[in-house]
Amino acid sequence: MLAASLVYLLGVLVAALAFGVxxxxxxxxxxxAVFNLLALLLFACARRAWVCFGLLAxxxxxxxVGSAAKIALLGRPIMPEDAxxxxxxxxxxxxxxxxxxxxxxxxxxxxxxxxxxxxxxxxLAALAILCLAPLAAGAVAPQAVRLADNLLGNAAWDxxxxxxxxxxxxxxxxxxxxxxxxxQPPPSEDEVSxxxxxxxxxxxxxxxxxxxxxxxxxxxxxxxPRNVHVLLLESFWDPTPLLDPEKPILDPRFxxxxxxxxxxxxxxxxxSGGTANAEFEVLCGFPIDSWAVKYELGFNEAPxxxxxxxxxxxxxxxxxxxxxxxxxxxxxxxxxGFDDFWSKPxxxxxxxxxxxxxxxxxxxxxxxxxxxxDSGKPVLNFVVTLYGHWTYEMVPERPAVVPxxxxxxxxxxxxxxxxxxxxELMDEIERxxxxxxxxxxxxxxxxxxxxxxxxGGYKNNGFFKGGWGDFPADMYLRSRETPLIxxxxxxxxxQLGRQPLYRLNELVRTRLxxxxxxxxxxxxxxxxxxxxxxxxxxxxxxxxxxxxLCKPGERQGNCVAAADWLSDVKLIAHDxxxxxxxxxxxLPRYRHPVTAAIQ
Numbered sequence: 214m215l216a217a218s219l220v221y222l223l224g225v226l227v228a229a230l231a232f233g234v235x236x237x238x239x240x241x242x243x244x245x246a247v248f249n250l251l252a253l254l255l256f257a258c259a260r261r262a263w264v265c266f267g268l269l270a271x272x273x274x275x276x277x278v279g280s281a282a283k284i285a286l287l288g289r290p291i292m293p294e295d296a297x298x299x300x301x302x303x304x305x306x307x308x309x310x311x312x313x314x315x316x317x318x319x320x321x322x323x324x325x326x327x328x329x330x331x332x333x334x335x336x337l338a339a340l341a342i343l344c345l346a347p348l349a350a351g352a353v354a355p356q357a358v359r360l361a362d363n364l365l366g367n368a369a370w371d372x373x374x375x376x377x378x379x380x381x382x383x384x385x386x387x388x389x390x391x392x393x394x395x396x397q398p399p400p401s402e403d404e405v406s407x408x409x410x411x412x413x414x415x416x417x418x419x420x421x422x423x424x425x426x427x428x429x430x431x432x433x434x435x436x437x438p439r440n441v442h443v444l445l446l447e448s449f450w451d452p453t454p455l456l457d458p459e460k461p462i463l464d465p466r467f468x469x470x471x472x473x474x475x476x477x478x479x480x481x482x483x484x485s486g487g488t489a490n491a492e493f494e495v496l497c498g499f500p501i502d503s504w505a506v507k508y509e510l511g512f513n514e515a516p517x518x519x520x521x522x523x524x525x526x527x528x529x530x531x532x533x534x535x536x537x538x539x540x541x542x543x544x545x546x547x548x549x550g551f552d553d554f555w556s557k558p559x560x561x562x563x564x565x566x567x568x569x570x571x572x573x574x575x576x577x578x579x580x581x582x583x584x585x586x587d588s589g590k591p592v593l594n595f596v597v598t599l600y601g602h603w604t605y606e607m608v609p610e611r612p613a614v615v616p617x618x619x620x621x622x623x624x625x626x627x628x629x630x631x632x633x634x635x636x637e638l639m640d641e642i643e644r645x646x647x648x649x650x651x652x653x654x655x656x657x658x659x660x661x662x663x664x665x666x667x668x669g670g671y672k673n674n675g676f677f678k679g680g681w682g683d684f685p686a687d688m689y690l691r692s693r694e695t696p697l698i699x700x701x702x703x704x705x706x707x708q709l710g711r712q713p714l715y716r717l718n719e720l721v722r723t724r725l726x727x728x729x730x731x732x733x734x735x736x737x738x739x740x741x742x743x744x745x746x747x748x749x750x751x752x753x754x755x756x757x758x759x760x761x762l763c764k765p766g767e768r769q770g771n772c773v774a775a776a777d778w779l780s781d782v783k784l785i786a787h788d789x790x791x792x793x794x795x796x797x798x799x800l801p802r803y804r805h806p807v808t809a810a811i812q
Contacts (some may be wrong), residue, residue: 217252228281244380257339296503301569371682399792438591449658475708488541498718498733502746512790520550567606658695686760
């Protein structure tokens with residue numbers, strides 16, 4: 214117990230001094246008692262005391278110090294759903310990932326399993342408790358979570374507060390129990406039908422500021438095949454507000470084109486990472502409000518945009534110059550309906566910025582590959598760029614465009630990357646418009662960048678203040694807003710206002726007049742609201758475009774309709790992607806807004 218207490222208190226000091234994450238005194242006292250109980254059980258079934266001590270040190274390193282580091286980077290501690298992202302995290306961090314993520318986890322498993330003994334009653338009793346306690350807790354998870362929340366409180370909208378108020382042991386135990394409690398069986402056909410009916414009954418006309426996608430005039434009197442180029446731009450965002458407003462960072466051509474769109478923006482489900490969730494929303498038309506990456510969780514084959522375009526005679530291509538297994542894209546893309554997936558081995562490394570292929574080379578190589586196809590099919594060209602990824606490495610060929618402040622190194626490096634990225638984007642957009650004037654072009658940033666511990670690059674400039682739980686609605690909106698460019702062939706750039714990424718799916722279908730099951734079109738937001746679900750809360754824009762927040766359990770004003778809408782949408786998504794897909798059989802009952810708009 215003395216050894217366990219010492220290593221725990223050392224972890225508390227490291228978390229506070231190195232990462233600025235300080236546990237509340239009462240949390241330390243209660244959590245330390247629970248940690249000591251766990252330590253005694255592990256010691257009782259351990260063969261060697263020093264190995265047990267090493268295991269305890271690793272547990273503190275991972276769940277206390279590791280959570281503090283994750284809070285400093287992303288504003289959120291280690292959570293149960295992070296288990297799905299471990300492989301991706303190791304790959305993102307490169308050699309350091311193996312050292313500070315993979316190695317501690319492997320050592321933890323080795324020290325636990327390799328040090329067990331089974332020969333005396335004390336060891337067997339401790340093992341029985343360690344094995345049976347989680348099973349027993351899982352069996353009563355909903356009731357246990359409800360009781361704990363009522364007695365001890367739960368800030369569902371701010372996991373940092375939960376962590377500092379609970380301590381690492383109680384936090385990970387309670388949130389793991391919550392994850393079990395939230396597991397639901399797939400919905401029945403009646404439940405899906407009722408949800409669809411409710412969504413249709415609450416739909417209303419959208420205000421002009423909410424970008425009525427269906428009302429934008431279609432230049433072509435009848436649907437005809439057009440190429441579609443969707444460019445998802447890694448971390449693409451304008452850092453000018455964090456620097457000198459008088460010295461814009463991005464290419465002047467980009468600002469001119471962006472002005473033609475009315476400075477339209479995409480509202481992303483994620484911040485500082487999780488690109489695949491932004492992809493999923495655009496491709497499938499369903500919002501994601503979890504930090505867990507949908508590609509990693511697995512899902513049924515569904516009529517997402519690539520599958521629908523493939524059925525309409527398109528060749529569907531996804532490109533990303535990284536490892537094919539990153540975020541499980543190699544497994545997810547075929548289920549979405551892509552014919553081809555070109556990944557790192559399919560591209561020549563002829564213009565590298567550190568470990569990243571330049572966007573210029575990526576665009577050129579994709580164009581050459583598409584041109585080599587003589588099938589005559591229209592193409593869905595879905596591109597996920599890589600240049601501009603954290604940690605924003607620089608090369609002499611791309612000198613800094615702003616002075617690099619030693620106090621904010623990442624900000625200067627990021628600004629430099631975005632400058633060159635915007636030049637290459639505009640070169641590609643201009644090339645596409647010349648070569649393919651009827652093409653539908655969609656380009657957007659997937660999320661805001663990571664700019665230092667505790668968001669220093671943002672906070673030093675007053676762009677952010679506090680943590681997720683402290684953000685007012687307008688600050689939350691800033692954290693999700695990235696540039697959005699949509700060029701509808703000869704119609705030119707569209708003024709779309711603020712668009713949640715999941716609504717771009719409907720936009721593409723509407724512009725192309727694609728027939729078939731328009732599932733996303735059957736889930737319009739209530740009234741004239743624009744809704745952007747995000748982890749731990751729900752961000753919305755009212756009929757006047759003013760932002761508002763709905764914290765979990767909040768039932769007043771716009772939050773009533775917003776929460777009911779999200780509940781029904783998630784039920785349908787659960788049915789389609791993880792259940793029996795009853796929604797597909799129910800579609801004929803409903804008139805499809807996409808078809809109606811084309812007619």
